[in-house]
Amino acid sequence: MSDHADGTADQAASPTTTFSEQNVPLTAEQAANHAQKKPPSKQQARTLERREAVLKAAMSVFGAHGYNKGALVEVAQQAGMTHAGVLHHFGSKEGLLVAVLRYRDGEAVDGVQGMPQVVGPAFLSHLLDTVELNTQQRGVVQTYAVLSAESVTEGHPAQEYFRGRMVGLRAKLVEVIREVVGDGPSEKELNDAASALIAVMDGLQVQWLLDPDAVDMPGTVELVMNEIIERLASGHEAPSARVRATAVLDGRVDGGEH
């Protein structure tokens, strides 16, 4: 489970998109000003800009090294301040990580609404578009891949975030797939299909990071998505690969029937 878009319209998927100030954690005063449509003061604008710089630097460092080995001094250097300055803004390293994840999600913060999300069958296209975009942003892909796997370790600050994000994404996919294929499949079949789709996207990312030239993420995800949707829509089960493999082994099948 990494950066394969939970539905935020082109937000989570596209780091090249200019981030609006909405996505940078605001102080209560800033949020109040924003809610009242007051233009931010020069200092407030500067603060938002600096925080965004820190968040981007943190993404880069956590992607390159993971959370555990990603040092605040490195984040600070990339953001152009000292590590104590980073802590002034985010309170702690853990607070910084949480802010990075929320920032990437374009998640609602106090007083500011989150980005509108893609819903319905268009979400399948959105996923494919996200995978395509991901091939142009190795940094983001790596950040999510590393952080999501790290998050399963004991006491990792991002564990609840990733668990919640994954549960939410799977639930959303179940609804989307049902809408696309109809009411034929059981709840378990839909759930397994959603899990499989997420798994393919996540699993390909690590392969792609280790061997980019040999892995076609968009093509492979699309193929698997097509197969999964077609099987559910048609109501037919694919024959057992294990049985086929055994038949080939026994010489009863010459490997592929046309």
Place this chain on the structure above:
Amino acid sequence: MSDHADGTADQAASPTTTFSEQNVPLTAEQAANHAQKKPPSKQQARTLERREAVLKAAMSVFGAHGYNKGALVEVAQQAGMTHAGVLHHFGSKEGLLVAVLRYRDGEAVDGVQGMPQVVGPAFLSHLLDTVELNTQQRGVVQTYAVLSAESVTEGHPAQEYFRGRMVGLRAKLVEVIREVVGDGPSEKELNDAASALIAVMDGLQVQWLLDPDAVDMPGTVELVMNEIIERLASGHEAPSARVRATAVLDGRVDGGEH
């Protein structure tokens, strides 16, 4: 890419299997003795036992915390010695990690042959069996999931190991799938299928670690494997999920045709 069996016969997949001394790194003298079929001395037997204890402890600690945050003092405590004792045996923390990975693989070490590997179409069954076994060994699954994702970070000592292991596994799967489905599919189609299969297994592991009750690893892997093999064997492409989703969105399709 985690512990989904690269073909070592029930070795990599089953930590409950009693490990023979073959899998514990031997000194040159021990290897020579073993090669000459000399019974090991009392001290040599004791050393192997202690090293194995350290390796198991290291797997546990690296699984629980990752390599970067997994401390030698923790490994030592679980193994019943001091961290300096661990370093006496393995030279360095990095050396310990490498030994853990080789130990898990049952890899050949000087003077000792590796375990025989599953080849041909039986490998597909072996994969399914491995996924089933993995549901009984959360620790091993977590260790590989965390280490494989960590390995994409800069300078990680296990990066070459996982890259090599993944490339080898994909190549092997390409041959196995070709043998099962025949010569119809192109090389790219076979490669994409192999990548997809590996991705599903790897991707499901992180989901399962975060939400074990909601994810059916064996059932989902089997379904996707069946679909992938059937599509390649039949030579037919599944219709586009994107097109179908758009049709549902436009009201031209009521969601699933039966």
Place this chain on the structure above:
DNA sequence: TTTAACTTACTGACATGTAAGTAACTGTGC
């Protein structure tokens, strides 16, 4: 004058690796 955005300096904790020392095992010579 107050507040916020930093910086500098420091502290405590943690971690890896090394050196010196101890105890136990092994092999050899008598």
Place this chain on the structure above:
DNA sequence: GCACAGTTACTTACATGTCAGTAAGTTAAA
């Protein structure tokens, strides 16, 4: 069979480096 030297498996103590977080101070904006 025993003594002794050599080797190995550790332990203890230490050195060094890294890191996150805090306190006090400075500067600029409001």
